[in-house]
Amino acid sequence: MTNFIDDVIDGKTKLDEIDDYVEKWHNSDSHCSVSEYLGMTEEEYFLWVENDFYLKYIISAHEKDININ
Numbered sequence: 001m002t003n004f005i006d007d008v009i010d011g012k013t014k015l016d017e018i019d020d021y022v023e024k025w026h027n028s029d030s031h032c033s034v035s036e037y038l039g040m041t042e043e044e045y046f047l048w049v050e051n052d053f054y055l056k057y058i059i060s061a062h063e064k065d066i067n068i069n
Helices: 004-009 015-027 034-038 042-050 052-063
Strands: none
Touching (some): 004 015, 015 052, 042 052
C-alpha cells in the first residue's frame, strides 16, 4: 500500500493534498492509525497537526532517510 509520504516523494501527489488522504482514511475500513496511513510516525503526525509548516521537513527527512524525532 502506498501512502501520502511515498506519493509525494514519487511525484504522484502534492503537499496540499494531504487532507484528501486524511479523508480517504476516514472513509476507509483501514485498521491502521491515520499517521501510519499517511506514512508518518506518530511524532511526525503530531508535529504536522501542531503546525502544517513542518510537513515539508517531514517529507524531506523521509527522502533523506533522516529521523527527525
